[in-house]
Amino acid sequence: QSALTQPASVSGSPGQSITISCTGTSSDVGGYNYVSWYQQHPGKAPKLMIYDVSNRPSGLSNRFSGSKSGNTASLTISGLQAEDEADYYCSSYTSSSTYVFGTGTKVTVL
Amino acid sequence: EVQLVESGGGLVQPGRSLRLSCAASGFTFDDYAMHWVRQAPGKGLEWVSGISLNRRSIGYADSVKGRFTISRDNAKSSLYLQMNSLRAEDTALYYCAKAFLTTAYFDLWGRGTLVTVSS
Numbered sequence: 613q614s615a616l617t618q619p620a621s622v623s624g625s626p627g628q629s630i631t632i633s634c635t636g637t638s639s640d641v642g643g644y645n646y647v648s649w650y651q652q653h654p655g656k657a658p659k660l661m662i663y664d665v666s667n668r669p670s671g672l673s674n675r676f677s678g679s680k681s682g683n684t685a686s687l688t689i690s691g692l693q694a695e696d697e698a699d700y701y702c703s704s705y706t707s708s709s710t711y712v713f714g715t716g717t718k719v720t721v722l
Numbered sequence: 723e724v725q726l727v728e729s730g731g732g733l734v735q736p737g738r739s740l741r742l743s744c745a746a747s748g749f750t751f752d753d754y755a756m757h758w759v760r761q762a763p764g765k766g767l768e769w770v771s772g773i774s775l776n777r778r779s780i781g782y783a784d785s786v787k788g789r790f791t792i793s794r795d796n797a798k799s800s801l802y803l804q805m806n807s808l809r810a811e812d813t814a815l816y817y818c819a820k821a822f823l824t825t826a827y828f829d830l831w832g833r834g835t836l837v838t839v840s841s
Contacts, residue, residue, distance in 0.1 A: 613784065615766065646826035650767070657817060657834060658759075658767065663827035701767050705826040710781050711757070711769040
């Protein structure tokens with residue numbers, strides 16, 4: 613199972629919106645509405661940000677949103693803030709009953 | 723407080739074995755599938771293995787199939803990963819993570835335990 617493809621880095625200024633893409637295949641991203649997104653700050657454990665493509669965990673800022681079209685899922689961060697600077701990973705359930713993560717995207721707040 | 727605490731990591735020679743543990747607290751362990759996810763130094767996340775709440779469904783990444791065995795003890799609220807025939811490429815921080823019932827996302831992660839495979 614190959615890792616899902618994400619851009620290595622995305623940057624934006626405070627207040628701006630950025631979008632991170634996550635491209636897979638019809639056997640993972642395209643085949644199921646089971647895409648999730650995780651934020652990881654340096655030296656910390658990953659934190660769930662979006663589940664089932666577009667749902668936010670209770671208490672999470674609505675600046676984070678998710679969507680999917682075909683084999684590509686996306687995470688959008690609006691109103692970018694300094695604390696959003698972190699690594700972001702997508703994940704999908706697969707047709708093999710396993711899970712695959714994306715290659716990871718480093719978000720930089722300029 | 724809901725938490726997952728991994729232990730059992732360390733330095734091990736190639737070909738040897740190691741058993742990781744994950745102690746769960748603050749939630750009903752029986753209601754959650756459990757997973758192991760690893761992260762090699764400076765690299766991305768890799769799903770390793772998962773086990774359903776009733777142990778009937780177990781899955782492994784191709785990279786560890788036949789070498790690693792996942793198990794759980796619901797009475798002890800604990801998750802385990804038996805790792806045999808370890809290779810240098812198994813060097814990573816190993817996280818345990820929980821997933822409610824049959825959901826397909828990991829809603830809480832532990833802080834990880836580091837496994838280093840080297841001679």
